[in-house]
Amino acid sequence: xxxxxxxxxxxxxxxxxxxxxxxxxxxxxxxxxxxxxxxxxxxxxxxxxxxxxxxxxxxxxxxxxxxxxxxxxxxxxxxxxxxxxxxxxxxxxxxxxxxxxxxxxxxxxxxxxxxxxxxxxxxxxxxxxxxxxxxxxxxxxxxxxxxxxxxxxxxxxxxxxxxxxxxxxxxxxxxxxxxxxxxxxxxxxxxxxxxxxxxxxxxxxxxxxxxxxxxxxxxxxxxxxxxxxxxxxxxxxxxxxxxxxxxxxxxxxxxxxxxxxxxxxxxxxxxxxxxxxxxxxxxxxxxx
Amino acid sequence: xxxxxxxxxxxxxxxxxxxxxxxxxxxxxxxxxxxxxxxxxxxxxxxxxxxxxxxxxxxxxxxxxxxxxxxxxxxxxxxxxxxxxxxxxxxxxxxxxxxxxxxxxxxxxxxxxxxxxxxxxxxxxxxxxxxxxxxxxxxxxxxxxxxxxxxxxxxxxxxxxxxxxxxxxxxxxxxxxxxxxxxxxxxxxxxxxxxxxxxxxxxxxxxxxxxxxxxxxxxxxxxxxxxxxxxxxxxxxxxxxxxxxxxxxxxxxxxxxxxxxxxxxxxxxxxxxxxxxxxxxxxxxxxx
Numbered sequence: 001x002x003x004x005x006x007x008x009x010x011x012x013x014x015x016x017x018x019x020x021x022x023x024x025x026x027x028x029x030x031x032x033x034x035x036x037x038x039x040x041x042x043x044x045x046x047x048x049x050x051x052x053x054x055x056x057x058x059x060x061x062x063x064x065x066x067x068x069x070x071x072x073x074x075x076x077x078x079x080x081x082x083x084x085x086x087x088x089x090x091x092x093x094x095x096x097x098x099x100x101x102x103x104x105x106x107x108x109x110x111x112x113x114x115x116x117x118x119x120x121x122x123x124x125x126x127x128x129x130x131x132x133x134x135x136x137x138x139x140x141x142x143x144x145x146x147x148x149x150x151x152x153x154x155x156x157x158x159x160x161x162x163x164x165x166x167x168x169x170x171x172x173x174x175x176x177x178x179x180x181x182x183x184x185x186x187x188x189x190x191x192x193x194x195x196x197x198x199x200x201x202x203x204x205x206x207x208x209x210x211x212x213x214x215x216x217x218x219x220x221x222x223x224x225x226x227x228x229x230x231x232x233x234x235x236x237x238x239x240x241x242x243x244x245x246x247x248x249x250x251x252x253x254x255x256x257x258x259x260x261x262x263x264x265x266x267x268x269x270x271x272x273x274x275x276x277x278x279x280x281x282x283x284x285x286x287x288x
Numbered sequence: 289x290x291x292x293x294x295x296x297x298x299x300x301x302x303x304x305x306x307x308x309x310x311x312x313x314x315x316x317x318x319x320x321x322x323x324x325x326x327x328x329x330x331x332x333x334x335x336x337x338x339x340x341x342x343x344x345x346x347x348x349x350x351x352x353x354x355x356x357x358x359x360x361x362x363x364x365x366x367x368x369x370x371x372x373x374x375x376x377x378x379x380x381x382x383x384x385x386x387x388x389x390x391x392x393x394x395x396x397x398x399x400x401x402x403x404x405x406x407x408x409x410x411x412x413x414x415x416x417x418x419x420x421x422x423x424x425x426x427x428x429x430x431x432x433x434x435x436x437x438x439x440x441x442x443x444x445x446x447x448x449x450x451x452x453x454x455x456x457x458x459x460x461x462x463x464x465x466x467x468x469x470x471x472x473x474x475x476x477x478x479x480x481x482x483x484x485x486x487x488x489x490x491x492x493x494x495x496x497x498x499x500x501x502x503x504x505x506x507x508x509x510x511x512x513x514x515x516x517x518x519x520x521x522x523x524x525x526x527x528x529x530x531x532x533x534x535x536x537x538x539x540x541x542x543x544x545x546x547x548x549x550x551x552x553x554x555x556x557x558x559x560x561x562x563x564x565x566x567x568x569x570x571x572x573x574x575x576x
Contacts, residue, residue: 143501194564199563218474253488269521
C-alpha cells in the first residue's frame with residue numbers, strides 16, 4: 001500500500017495506471033502532472049488524479065511511488081526535472097516501449113537514485129491516445145516486462161512486481177537489450193510494415209476505389225497503422241538499430257516470395273506459405 | 289426459387305452457399321460433388337448437400353443453379369468437365385478470389401454456354417478451410433463482386449444479384465481487370481506481406497522467445513498469415529502481374545520509411561507515419 005502516486009504524464013498509459021491502483025486500493029492519493037495543463041485538469045475532473053501539480057518535480061514531492069508515463073523521447077528531460085526529489089526509498093517506474101534508451105537516460109541523470117528506478121514496459125495500449133481513454137482494466141491479463149539493471153534495488157524490484165500483479169498483469173523480467181531486440185521483431189516491425197503498406201496504397205491514384213473493397217483481412221492487418229505518429233516516431237528512433245536489422249530480415253523473406261512468384265514455381269510457393277501459415281497457427285498468445 | 293443446386297466443391301465457401309440457400313428457402317435440393325469422396329460424404333452427413341454426385345458432370349445434371357467452388361487453379365478443368373450439361377438457362381457461378389483468369393478459362397471452355405456464367409467473388413472467408421466450418425451466415429453483410437463480361441446474359445446476371453442479396457450480401461459489379469487490380473492491393477498484398485513477415489521472424493534463432501512476447505498488435509497483423517497455403521498459392525499465381533506491381537509500390541513506401549529512420553529526420557518520420565495513420569483512421573469498412 002502506497003501513500004501517494006506521483007504521476008508524470010496523465011495520458012492513456014499513466015491515467016490507466018492511476019485508475020488501476022485506485023481500484024485495487026493500492027494508493028491513497030494521486031498527484032498528477034502533464035505537460036499540457038488542460039490534460040492535467042481533465043485528469044482531475046475525471047477522478048484519474050486527485051491533485052494537479054504545477055510541475056513534474058512537485059508531482060514527485062512526497063510520493064512513495066512515481067510513474068513516468070511520457071513519450072520515450074521525453075524521458076531523459078523528465079528524469080532531470082525530478083531527480084532532486086526522488087528518494088532512494090521511492091519506487092520509480094516508466095512505461096516506455098523501448099528500454100535500452102530509457103536505462104541509458106536513467107544512468108546519465110539519476111545518480112545515486114538510480115537504484116530506485118525499475119524500467120517497465122506494459123504490453124498494453126489502444127489506438128486512441130489520451131486521458132479520455134484511460135481504463136482501470138487496461139493492464140489486466142497483459143504482460144509487463146521489467147528490465148532491471150545491476151544497480152536496481154531488490155526492494156523496488158519486488159515492489160514493482162507486486163504492484164503490476166495487483167492490477168492484473170503477468171510480470172516477466174529480461175535485460176534491456178533482449179527486450180528491445182524482441183520488441184523490434186514482434187511489435188515495432190509490424191507497425192513499420194503497416195505504416196508502409198498504408199502509404200504504398202494511399203499513394204496510388206485508385207486508392208479510394210481500392211479501399212472501398214477492403215474487407216476483414218485488411219481491417220485486422222492495418223489496425224495498428226492507425227497508431228499515434230509521435231509515439232511511434234519516438235519508438236522507431238530509440239530502437240533504430242534493432243528495427244533496421246528486422247527490416248533487413250523481412251526484406252529477405254519478401255524477396256524470396258517475390259522471386260518464387262516471378263519464377264512460377266508452385267511447389268516452392270506452397271512451401272513458403274505453409275511455413276508462414278504453420279508458424280502463425282502454432283503461435284499462442286501469452287496465457288492470461 | 290431454384291429446383292436444384294449443383295455444388296462442385298463442398299468446402300467452406302461452397303458448403304456455406306448451400307446452407308445459406310437452404311436457409312433462405314431458395315433451393316429444393318442440393319446435389320454435391322467434391323474431389324475427395326470423404327468430403328462429399330461428410331457434406332451429406334452434415335446436411336450441407338442432399339445427394340452425393342459421383343462426378344462434377346453428374347452434379348450439374350438437372351441443376352438450374354450451379355456453383356463452382358473449387359481452388360481457382362482447378363476452375364478450367366471443372367468447366368471442361370461440366371460444360372456438356374450446362375444449360376443456357378442455368379445460372380452458373382464461381383467464388384474465385386481472382387476474376388480475369390476465371391473469365392479467360394470460361395471463354396476457352398464454355399463455348400455457347402458462356403452467357404450462363406456470372407463470375408462472382410464473395411468477400412468472405414475464414415482461416416479454417418473445409419466443410420466442417422461451413423456456415424449459413426458466412427455471406428451475410430459481406431460484399432459480393434460480380435464481374436460480368438460482354439457475353440454474360442442479363443437474365444443470369446439479375447438472378448445472381450437476387451440470390452446473393454437473398455443470403456444477406458451486398459452486390460457490386462465491376463470489370464474482371466478492375467477487380468483483380470483492387471484485390472491485389474487490399475487483399476493479396478496484405479496476405480503476401482503477412483506470410484513474408486512470419487517467415488522473416490520464424491527464421492531467426494530467437495524466434496520462440498520473441499513470439500512468447502507478442503501481443504494484440506501482432507495477433508491482428510498476422511491473423512491472415514495462418515491462411516491456407518494452396519488457396520493462396522493459386523491466388524498469387526493467377527494474379528501475379530497485379531500482385532508484383534503492388535509489391536513494388538510497397539517496397540518504395542518501405543524504403544522511404546527505412547531511409548528516413550536511418551537519416552534520423554524526426555519531422556519526416558512524423559509526416560510519413562501521420563500519412564499512414566490518417567489514411568487508416570479515415571477508412572470505413574463497407575457498410576452492412
